[in-house]
Amino acid sequence: MAGSSPAAPSSPNARGPAAPGALLTAPDVARVVDRMAHQLIEKAGNGLPDLVLVGIPTRGAPLARRLAARVEAFSGTAIDVGTVDITLYRDDLRLRGVRALEDTVLPGSGIDGRLVVLVDDVLFSGRSVRAALDALRDLGRPRAVQLAVLVDRGHRELPIRADYVGKNVPTARSQSVKVRLAETDGVDEVRVTEQAEGDQP
């Protein structure tokens, strides 16, 4: 995949041009990821080697890899990356139906005593993050857990807030925020559409 190289997350070669009307285009996404990487480095300080970036599939996983690559590029410190599939922890299975499971992969050194930053594409109701927190609890005991999201669109249903936000996007509940990434969708862009399908609670 053209966009799968962590060193060039926003490569202009990414397939498919961003259509007009996108809230964020590929260069915007790259800039936002870079900024979040700097913030991570700054906030972690001496604790940077303890940092683990854990993506929430589907799109949180490549985002976590990109962030890790940028943190490494800026700081020279190798960063552990993982993914945690939250499907079996969701509280809305009855409403949404079953889906295929995705990988849960943690660094060999585990997460006990470390700083885990959960990474997701869109923060909406907060339920995915709650499910991820439940999953993490079964996987180990981190020193602290933080949250990084590309887009915060509001409408929280739980007392959850992100520590790192790429972009705050005020939306109506009826709108839909769609993040596309080169690794999964062939192109980097974020757009807001009117139909409610594809909600990311």
Next chain:
Amino acid sequence: MTYLIKGARVLGGDPADLLVRDGRIAAVGASLSATGAEVVDATGLVALPGLVDLHTHLREPGREDAETVETGSRAAALGGFTAVHAMANTDPVADTAGVVEQVWRLGQEAGLVDVVPVGAVTVGLRGERLAELGAMADSAATVRVFSDDGHCVADPALMRRALEYVKALDGVVAQHAEEPRLTVGAQMHEGDRSAKLGLTGWPAAAEEAIIARDVLLAQHVGARLHVCHVSTAGSVEILRWAKTRGVDVTAEVTPHHLLLTDACAEGYDPVFKVNPPLRTDADVQAVRAGLADGTIDCVATDHAPHAVEDKECEWAQARPGMLGLEQALAVVQDTMVETGLLDWAGVADRMSVRPAAIGRLTGHGRPIAPGEPANLVLLDPTARSVVDPAALASRSRNSPYAGRELPGRVVHTFLRGVPTVTDGKATR
């Protein structure tokens, strides 16, 4: 009471009027009139001699929760029957003059059809020693058909003796052809479907082997043999061969074996569990052809009522058998008439004339002609309806035709000039 039946198509022929008086057919002709007669408009209806069933389970005595002589008689009349043979596998078994006379009397009291008891061949249907066949023949029930139906008279020596013995009674042994050692635990026809469904198979050979043996025995001792519920293509071939050789053998086929196949077992609904089992499509075609060419002499229902708890359970635990009296004629119209295999005269022959002859019933299966007993059924062949088990007169609900659309409707039935069914409703 006198009835003037107007415009009936006798045996499916041209419309004619029938005058019924004092239990007999007084006249047949065009534009008959009779003062004081009740007129029955039979325009478009087919008139057949009252149907005769050689094989009915009325369950009384013993399982009155499943059927009684009265409810079974009502179901029979609604099906167009005027005589039914009540099988012997009751509790107690009809193996004595006392039991057959009891059943016969109950039939007389119900008064809807002539209930003709069948006597058991062996004591308790156990296949060990002959029941008192002569006493049953001499009783008020005048038994002529003897059968251990439900069980095969498997012992060849005993079968030979039975065949010989009933010659003196002008009787016939009606054999349930099932080699018991080949059908231990059998649940359905043995073939592709039993292999897939994991139900123990009932091989066609278990039926055919007994029929082959019995026709040879019947020929050897010069006796009459009747074969119950023929279900396989191989059985039809053996019967055809035997008849060619001059063996005095007759045979029956059930409505369900004319229509249904072992595919019905696929949902494991025990309403389709029956003995002998539903066979393959090739077998269905063969028994239809056998009935059409007379190799199989008659249709007999094997009407087998079962209480709900005996059918609403696991397939292996369910009792075999299905209802048949009320839909028999419809199924025969569907499978034989509408396919062009039999005309209405043929239906009269296979459902009335021949079964009456096999059972030695002198008052049934007679021509529709002046002087004959007025045992009649009038049916509307153009009607079509969906079978609703809840609407059946039988006390049980185990109809394999539930939800199925079938042709034909019995409108009127007369038993010796008395209406037992009028406008599709039983008169008592």
Next chain:
Amino acid sequence: MKRHLLEADDLDRADATLVLDTAAQIESALSGREVKKLPTLRGRTVVNLFYEDSTRTRISFELAAKRLSADVINFSAKGSSVSKGESLKDTALTLEAMGSDAIVIRHGASGAPHQLASWVRGSVVNAGDGTHEHPTQALLDAYTIRRRLGRLEGVRVAVVGDVLHSRVARSNVRLLHTLGAEVTLVAPPTLLPVGVGSWPAEVSYDLDAVLPKADVVMMLRVQAERMNASFFPSAREYSRRYGLDARRMAVLGDEAIVMHPGPMNRGMEIAAEVADSVRSTIVEQVGNGVSVRMAVLYLLLGGAPS
């Protein structure tokens, strides 16, 4: 996925693959964890309705349901419903009234799960019915093969023994066929059903001819009482012609594996040194059973019917 899992044919290739993939994900998600429990089915009730003794299958389903946080009720009802009072239907309606979301049923009568499924609104999982099917056993067998050999497509599986009475064989023939494997049934003709020719499998009476080509040898349990019904002359003759011993194991290919659904008759269909060899997956199959049954329960119960 259909609402019920009654027989292997309820799963098309995509469904069957989804079950295996899900089982693999669940297994990896739980591996090395202290807490072997997921909250997925919290608040759901799974009833194990067992009319036949089968401790291993019941425990496997119980563990699967509990690891998904479902409430589990074990209901043993030995003997037939007719002879022992309450009918299967009454039992089913009672369980449903108590709020069961799924019923896992083991029954001595072929077809009982089908009937149950027609009476209840929840999901029904067939845990073995008479001589009909045992679909989760086939799924765990397929899972085991895929883990050991890395694939199912084109894998040559010999199923050896009492095919006639085996629900494991029926389910495996159909599921393995769905998944692209090639099945050969090996048995004396008396232990093959009439009608086996319509199955998607080859048939052989000669074990020695089949073994060199087999990637998987699946041995079926042969009950000694079959001997008394003349399905074969003696246990010794059966074992000599159709048993898997060290001599026969030696002709297997290097990668070939030996499976058995258990419980084994050591010395009858399988020799002890075969059962305990590195080719044997028998213990692995038991462990895989839990993962596969978790996947089935998750996929049937996890969400609203689509």
